[in-house]
Amino acid sequence: GSDASLGDQVAHKITGIDPGAGIMNATQKAIDDYGLSDWTLLESSSAAMTASLDKAIKKKEPIIVTGWTPHWMFAKYDLKYLEDPKKSYGEAEEIHTIARLGLKEDKPEAYQFLDNFQWTEDEMGEIMVAIQEGTAPEKAAADFAEAHPDRIAEWTDGIAPVSGDTITLALVNWDSEVASTNLAKYVLHEKLGYTVKELQVDAGPMWLGVAQGDADATLAAWLPLTHADYWAKYQDKVEDLGANMTGVKTGLVVPAYVEATSIEDLVD
Numbered sequence: 276g277s278d279a280s281l282g283d284q285v286a287h288k289i290t291g292i293d294p295g296a297g298i299m300n301a302t303q304k305a306i307d308d309y310g311l312s313d314w315t316l317l318e319s320s321s322a323a324m325t326a327s328l329d330k331a332i333k334k335k336e337p338i339i340v341t342g343w344t345p346h347w348m349f350a351k352y353d354l355k356y357l358e359d360p361k362k363s364y365g366e367a368e369e370i371h372t373i374a375r376l377g378l379k380e381d382k383p384e385a386y387q388f389l390d391n392f393q394w395t396e397d398e399m400g401e402i403m404v405a406i407q408e409g410t411a412p413e414k415a416a417a418d419f420a421e422a423h424p425d426r427i428a429e430w431t432d433g434i435a436p437v438s439g440d441t442i443t444l445a446l447v448n449w450d451s452e453v454a455s456t457n458l459a460k461y462v463l464h465e466k467l468g469y470t471v472k473e474l475q476v477d478a479g480p481m482w483l484g485v486a487q488g489d490a491d492a493t494l495a496a497w498l499p500l501t502h503a504d505y506w507a508k509y510q511d512k513v514e515d516l517g518a519n520m521t522g523v524k525t526g527l528v529v530p531a532y533v534e535a536t537s538i539e540d541l542v543d
């Protein structure tokens with residue numbers, strides 16, 4: 276590599292995603308924890324971050340992005356997490372399903388499915404990669420359901436279909452949550468008879484929307500650390516249905532050709 280520090284090579288910039296995302300708070304905390312005072316976290320979006328990553332990798336240039344697992348970028352590129360010895364990004368995280376208060380009484384069939392639903396990184400990956408390769412999200416979800424009838428049966432076992440009730444699912448446009456929300460949409464509509472609406476917003480309005488009942492549920496709650504601030508604010512106004520995926524993580528991600536191995540290497 277060149278003599279310039281990694282910081283100089285990336286102009287002391289970390290390429291982030293949408294400002295309301297918890298990973299952005301965690302990254303600000305990492306900047307404080309590791310004394311990266313001369314670094315800047317760029318706010319953009321999940322799609323803009325992956326576009327910047329693609330551009331840098333095509334030119335074999337260094338880049339540092341806010342990344343998370345599961346994500347299709349790990350299947351597409353040779354990437355690594357920078358070690359986080361100070362645990363600014365926490366330990367193993369989970370993605371939770373959060374329901375509005377009263378959903379269990381109003382729409383027990385939808386509630387039961389959402390409570391049952393839990394899947395793996397590999398299963399989410401099938402949908403996420405298909406979408407990234409150009410399949411429409413609804414089609415990618417339908418294809419997954421057709422390939423895994425046993426799992427669909429497991430999640431809907433004993434639930435009687437309804438006729439035409441509406442369910443609104445809130446999400447943020449993160450690749451992982453586009454996959455899980457489209458699968459839930461497929462099951463709720465095709466198997467349980469609901470009309471499903473999506474409320475695609477930033478993380479703050481997503482939590483507020485469930486707390487106020489504008490949305491019935493979200494499958495996009497990253498806990499315990501990533502959305503800790505939102506949980507602290509809304510925990511009495513929502514119902515946590517538990518994890519829809521365990522063993523997930525967030526952190527700073529670089530192409531494998533970047534020599535740094537730890538966030539500590541960013542200190543000039």
Ligand SMILES: C[SH](C)CC(=O)O
Pocket residue numbers: 295296297298299342343449451478497501502525
């Ligand atoms: C899918 S992103 C890690 C979630 C978040 O940062 O709030």
